[in-house]
Structure formats: C-alpha cells, structure tokens
Amino acid sequence: MAAYVTKQRRILQSFLEDHPDESLSAADIAKGLTDQSISVSAVYRNLAALEEEGKVRRVSRSGGREIYYQYTDTESCRSHLHLLCKSCGATYHMDKADADQLMQSLYNHEKFALDTVDTVLYGTCEACQIRERMKNKHEKA
Numbered sequence: 001m002a003a004y005v006t007k008q009r010r011i012l013q014s015f016l017e018d019h020p021d022e023s024l025s026a027a028d029i030a031k032g033l034t035d036q037s038i039s040v041s042a043v044y045r046n047l048a049a050l051e052e053e054g055k056v057r058r059v060s061r062s063g064g065r066e067i068y069y070q071y072t073d074t075e076s077c078r079s080h081l082h083l084l085c086k087s088c089g090a091t092y093h094m095d096k097a098d099a100d101q102l103m104q105s106l107y108n109h110e111k112f113a114l115d116t117v118d119t120v121l122y123g124t125c126e127a128c129q130i131r132e133r134m135k136n137k138h139e140k141a
C-alpha cells in the first residue's frame, strides 16, 4: 500500500515539475494524468500532502473560486518571489536580485521582513495587458 501511494506521489510530483510556470487546478492535473492510472481523489490527497510539506501552494485567480496549485519545491523558488497573472494563471519567477531589492526596501521603510516562501504577488502579465488593450481598442472603435 505504502509503495503504491509513493508511486502516485512520484507521478504527481514529476507532472508538477514539468509545469513549473503554471498554476493548475486539481482537475487540470487529473486530466493531465489520465494515462497514469491515478484517481482524482489520489490527486487531491497527494496535493494536500505536498502542500503540507510546502512543496506546492494554493493560489486563486480573480473572479474564480477554484483553487489552483503552483509547484515551488526548488531551492531557488524558496528565495525569490513569484508573480501570478490573475487573468491567465501564468507564474513568473522574479529575478532574485529584483526580489532582494524589493525586500530590502520594504525592510528599510517598513521594518517588515517579507516571507518569500509564502508570498505571491498578483497582477496582470504583459501578454494579458496587451490582450486587454486590444480588446478595449476594439470595443471603442
């Protein structure tokens, strides 16, 4: 039994490792793993376990109640900040120097020590900004 669970976890984890820049819902993940004989309930169970260990984190997108998961179990992901596009769900790994600078200035001005592991900055990615601008232009014309 334990070996079976471990195998499902390995499958899930390697799937997440293959999608480091996306936030995925449990349904997306289950769909991506249809060939791997891993049930949706096993996906949920293993995601919960990975979340508890700090290897994945939950994120949300604007306007939706669905929960998405983001894989952050790499050494470098622990020390920089992540940006999440609220429109398309893309994840950006902030340059470490930029993140350090931001955190330093936050600390200098607010005496606030930001926790990089738990922090996600929400916003709109460049592609979505362009798409949004095109849409607006189109509607005005």
Ligand SMILES: [Zn+2]
Residues within 6 Å of the ligand: 076, 077, 078, 080, 081, 082, 092, 093, 094
């Ligand atoms: Zn990262």
Ligand SMILES: [Zn+2]
Residues within 6 Å of the ligand: 085, 086, 087, 088, 089, 090, 124, 125, 126, 127, 128
């Ligand atoms: Zn986007």
